[in-house]
Amino acid sequence: MKILVAVKRVIDYNVQIRVKEDGSGVVTDNVKMSTNPPDDNAIEEAVKIKESGKATEVVAVTIGEEKAQETVRKALAVGADRGIHIKADGVIEPLAVSKILQKIVDKEKPDLVFMGKQAIDDDCNQTGQMLSALLNWPQATFASKINVKEGKLEVIREIDEGLETIEINTPAIVTCDLRLNEPRYASLPNIMKAKKKPIEQLNASDLGIDITPKIQQIKVEEPPKRKAGIKVSSVAELVQKLKNEAKVI
Amino acid sequence: MGRESMEYDVVIVGGGPSGLATAIKLKQLDSKLNICLLEKASEIGAHILSGNVFETRALDELLPNWKELNSPIKTKVSKEKFLFLGKNRSLSWPTWLLPKVQQNHNNYIISLANLCRWLGEQAEVLGVEIFPGFPASEILYNDEGSVKGVATQDMGIDKEGNQKDSFEPGIELLGKVTVFAEGCRGHLGKQLIEKFKLSEGKDPQQYGIGFKEIWEIEDKNHEEGMVTHTAGWPLDNNTYGGSFMYHAENKQVFLGYVIGLDYKNPHLSPYDEFQRFKTHPAIRKIISGGKRISYGARALIEGGLQSLPKMYMPGALLVGCDAGTLNMPKIKGSHTAMKSGMIAAETIIEKIKENKSLSGYEEKFKNSWAYKELHAARNVKPSFSWGLILGIIFTGIDQILFKGKLPFTLKHKHADHETLKSANEMPKIDYPKYDNVITFDKTSSVYLTGTNHADNQPVHLKLKDPDLPISYTLEKFDEPAQRYCPAGVYEVQKENDVNKFVINSQNCIHCKTCDIKEPSQNITWVTPEGSGGPKYGNM
Numbered sequence: 161m162k163i164l165v166a167v168k169r170v171i172d173y174n175v176q177i178r179v180k181e182d183g184s185g186v187v188t189d190n191v192k193m194s195t196n197p198p199d200d201n202a203i204e205e206a207v208k209i210k211e212s213g214k215a216t217e218v219v220a221v222t223i224g225e226e227k228a229q230e231t232v233r234k235a236l237a238v239g240a241d242r243g244i245h246i247k248a249d250g251v252i253e254p255l256a257v258s259k260i261l262q263k264i265v266d267k268e269k270p271d272l273v274f275m276g277k278q279a280i281d282d283d284c285n286q287t288g289q290m291l292s293a294l295l296n297w298p299q300a301t302f303a304s305k306i307n308v309k310e311g312k313l314e315v316i317r318e319i320d321e322g323l324e325t326i327e328i329n330t331p332a333i334v335t336c337d338l339r340l341n342e343p344r345y346a347s348l349p350n351i352m353k354a355k356k357k358p359i360e361q362l363n364a365s366d367l368g369i370d371i372t373p374k375i376q377q378i379k380v381e382e383p384p385k386r387k388a389g390i391k392v393s394s395v396a397e398l399v400q401k402l403k404n405e406a407k408v409i
Numbered sequence: 410m411g412r413e414s415m416e417y418d419v420v421i422v423g424g425g426p427s428g429l430a431t432a433i434k435l436k437q438l439d440s441k442l443n444i445c446l447l448e449k450a451s452e453i454g455a456h457i458l459s460g461n462v463f464e465t466r467a468l469d470e471l472l473p474n475w476k477e478l479n480s481p482i483k484t485k486v487s488k489e490k491f492l493f494l495g496k497n498r499s500l501s502w503p504t505w506l507l508p509k510v511q512q513n514h515n516n517y518i519i520s521l522a523n524l525c526r527w528l529g530e531q532a533e534v535l536g537v538e539i540f541p542g543f544p545a546s547e548i549l550y551n552d553e554g555s556v557k558g559v560a561t562q563d564m565g566i567d568k569e570g571n572q573k574d575s576f577e578p579g580i581e582l583l584g585k586v587t588v589f590a591e592g593c594r595g596h597l598g599k600q601l602i603e604k605f606k607l608s609e610g611k612d613p614q615q616y617g618i619g620f621k622e623i624w625e626i627e628d629k630n631h632e633e634g635m636v637t638h639t640a641g642w643p644l645d646n647n648t649y650g651g652s653f654m655y656h657a658e659n660k661q662v663f664l665g666y667v668i669g670l671d672y673k674n675p676h677l678s679p680y681d682e683f684q685r686f687k688t689h690p691a692i693r694k695i696i697s698g699g700k701r702i703s704y705g706a707r708a709l710i711e712g713g714l715q716s717l718p719k720m721y722m723p724g725a726l727l728v729g730c731d732a733g734t735l736n737m738p739k740i741k742g743s744h745t746a747m748k749s750g751m752i753a754a755e756t757i758i759e760k761i762k763e764n765k766s767l768s769g770y771e772e773k774f775k776n777s778w779a780y781k782e783l784h785a786a787r788n789v790k791p792s793f794s795w796g797l798i799l800g801i802i803f804t805g806i807d808q809i810l811f812k813g814k815l816p817f818t819l820k821h822k823h824a825d826h827e828t829l830k831s832a833n834e835m836p837k838i839d840y841p842k843y844d845n846v847i848t849f850d851k852t853s854s855v856y857l858t859g860t861n862h863a864d865n866q867p868v869h870l871k872l873k874d875p876d877l878p879i880s881y882t883l884e885k886f887d888e889p890a891q892r893y894c895p896a897g898v899y900e901v902q903k904e905n906d907v908n909k910f911v912i913n914s915q916n917c918i919h920c921k922t923c924d925i926k927e928p929s930q931n932i933t934w935v936t937p938e939g940s941g942g943p944k945y946g947n948m
Contacts, residue, residue: 176859349413
């Protein structure tokens with residue numbers, strides 16, 4: 161069984177995001193970039209399945225500028241076998257990502273495709289679902305537990321009401337929740353070994369698909385600053401203020 | 410579980426200017442050498458903070474074609490000012506009357522973090538193996554006592570010291586020579602200085618704490634290439650310190666403050682002095698209407714030659730400010746740090762190829778321009794122990810008339826942890842409230858550093874005696890850690906009328922001030938789990 165895992169390079173979750181002065185986007189120059197956190201869970205799960213003997217190969221794929229390769233390299237350092245880097249500049253929207261991944265699935269013929277439930281930069285939460293539609297494969301989104309069975313997957317999903325257990329046939333798409341596992345650390349010897357693992361590079365423009373953005377981004381701005389709170393001296397005053405000033409009751 | 414080990418020709422601890430210069434020079438001298446460089450930050454540059462007005466002298470020697478290599482050194486200093494501040498006034502000191510070492514017209518305003526990122530790329534192109542996110546936490550010794558390498562930190566240890574599921578043991582990295590380039594108050598360098606008695610016969614080391622904020626300011630207030638330094642207000646005559654304001658590219662100014670850690674009043678809060686300084690009319694007019702985008706702090710070395718330890722020992726060398734090569738009157742250390750690394754590289758090649766002793770490092774350093782600079786600079790900092798006014802008068806005589814060649818050397822008498830007077834002897838300082846426009850509280854400042862440490866790991870700020878902060882330091886000094894820490898790590902909280910000392914180690918921005926200033930030397934900074942700490946951008 162082969163597992164394809166899609167990973168994305170995003171601004172590190174600890175970095176305080178800064179909006180460009182002209183409102184055209186956020187500042188990325190000299191900003192620490194990392195793998196999208198739930199993508200780390202996706203890689204970890206794939207590697208665990210391989211270690212349990214139920215998969216034979218884990219392939220990590222990413223789309224983006226030259227430096228996005230680091231994200232694949234990181235996946236290789238925690239146990240992926242080989243990588244694919246699809247070179248593309250600028251904004252690639254979820255539909256374009258899904259179409260690119262569809263091409264890679266046609267080429268690689270994996271049994272499972274894993275990815276994070278969403279990326280922390282655009283928060284779209286669409287790629288897995290769109291890929292599932294394009295391939296006409298079953299999908300299990302927000303997975304917090306995966307049990308691999310013969311030709312089937314049992315997946316526990318994180319949903320608003322609690323947990324939902326579903327069973328789907330493979331091949332399938334799974335998008336991973338942060339609760340799925342605890343990603344391992346890349347050890348120093350494994351980082352060195354990862355430098356020798358192969359990464360195939362392809363150009364998005366050579367895949368014969370339209371990846372131009374369909375959404376026009378008009379403006380990016382910071383959320384409005386929260387106003388300072390006030391202290392009230394009694395419940396009566398609170399009720400009075402909620403009624404007359406905030407007008408919420 | 411046993412640790413794996415890997416052998417290299419040279420192991421370098423720390424990816425700042427000195428460590429990276431060592432690595433690059435080594436590869437230039439012998440491209441076949443296997444060199445590994447460890448960095449505790451998540452990437453090269455993420456723990457680097459500096460002013461920085463950069464003198465290119467060492468870089469000119471190391472990579473003469475730096476201009477063609479797309480280096481991030483772009484903004485030449487175009488104009489300079491030195492201001493004495495009174496509470497509401499400022500007096501401009503003519504630049505031509507400044508000592509030559511404080512004139513900057515051939516220098517550049519840079520982000521040292523970005524310079525290090527670029528140096529890291531140059532080193533990787535040459536084949537240096539760089540491992541960010543791997544702090545060296547332990548020194549390894551041969552049986553006969555020489556240094557044989559370092560071990561990286563175990564990953565995946567919980568608060569109580571137990572192994573988590575994700576446990577990953579550290580690795581032993583063994584080198585024919587190990588180079589320690591951790592920067593000011595390196596926690597391994599400190600152990601080496603003690604074990605090999607490297608500072609015997611030297612004056613106690615002197616430190617400062619430096620703050621830096623980056624502001625994006627209005628066009629009309631921005632003058633790219635402009636460099637301003639100030640002395641005076643808000644500090645009193647007996648406290649050593651001053652500010653810098655550098656107009657960098659992209660409408661940014663690098664605004665900072667440095668205070669000598671030999672200050673005496675335990676009520677002094679370096680952070681609040683810096684915040685207050687920004688409200689001075691001469692400073693406020695530049696930054697008003699602007700936006701603060703970064704904050705950080707780091708301790709720096711101020712001791713100079715008198716405090717410089719021996720820089721070699723069996724199997725290892727100290728470079729840059731892990732030893733203490735900063736030139737205080739010049740307010741610069743990057744060039745001397747790089748130079749010390751380059752000299753270290755030459756020494757290491759002779760050691761590996763001709764089996765010459767590492768002691769050659771000291772002699773080579775003594776013959777270099779870096780040493781001559783430090784020698785000429787040596788009397789400036791100690792003269793300020795007489796106060797700002799006498800310090801300036803003496804410095805004028807020493808630096809302008811005698812060009813640093815006076816036939817005597819002043820001494821540093823005390824270590825910085827010995828200088829605090831008791832809280833009840835010293836005046837309390839009433840700092841103004843933060844306005845959230847020009848001045849900000851520590852919490853919102855720390856937020857800008859992007860600092861983070863994985864949850865559930867041991868506290869990396871160790872107390873030798875856990876009761877001392879409350880039983881002694883609070884009583885005697887009003888627990889100054891609450892004020893000297895620039896990140897709000899230390900708090901004294903009252904719980905059911907009982908005082909409790911709280912360490913918020915996840916806030917730590919790795920400045921090392923607590924390790925230096927704690928009056929009983931009760932706090933020891935050790936490496937947290939890899940990648941922890943600030944995520945500085947263009948600091």
